[in-house]
Amino acid sequence: MQETESGTDTKHNFISEMTGTEDRGYLTFTLGDEEYGIDILTVQEIRGYDSVTSIANMPDFIKGVINLRGIIVPIVDMRIKFNLGDVTYHEMTVVIVLNIADRVVGMVVDGVSDVISLSSEQIKEAPEFGAVLDTKYIKGLGVVDQRMLILIDIENLMSSKEMALVEQLA
Structure with a gap:
């Protein structure tokens, strides 16, 4: 998928890909009170939150790095990245280890719920919020029973210029 200035073409392309x-x-x-979803194919593993090694001059949302079986993995706190208020680490805090474009990245979340399957009918296009909220990393909204999931385009988010964690995807 190609990213555009507004990000809308990416979203429309995703929705059109989901027509099958x-x-x-x-x-x-979960992050705070909201529930999110990412493509299960990007997930390498889920592990409990453990201490990280901080690196100077990193953006606030990059907590540091961990050594995962010989691979140095940057750890991103998604609560800080999404400006979701106070960050507290507890026994339910986990790191989702992702493999994106042959790069391993970890993201800290409040907790993992489950793995679900969504059909194209269950995914709705995210509304436009103008300049108030940047929705270019939101694939859409998933509706499951009475739950609404914010579906994150994690590949585009992690390869964005502001994150600089993964080489830009073509």
Whole structure:
């Protein structure tokens, strides 16, 4: 998918890709009071939050790095990245380890819920909020029973210029 200045073409392309009958799997997780979903195919593993090694001059949302079986993995706190208020680490805090464009990245979330399948009918286009909220990393909104999931385009988010964690995807 190609990213544009407004990000809307990316979103429309994603929605048009979802027109088939094939369900897609999403790992759901919580950040504050909201529930999010990311493509399950990007998830390498889920692990409890452990201390990280801080690196000077990193943006606030990059907590540091961990050594994961010989691979140095940058850790991003999604609560800080999404400006979701106070950050507290507890026994339910987890790190979702992602493999995106052959790069391993970890993201800290409040907790992991489950893995669900969504059909194209269950995914709605995210509303436009103008300049108030940047929605270019939101694929859409998933509706499951009475729950609404914010579906994150994690590949585009992690490869964005502001994150600079993964080489820009073509």
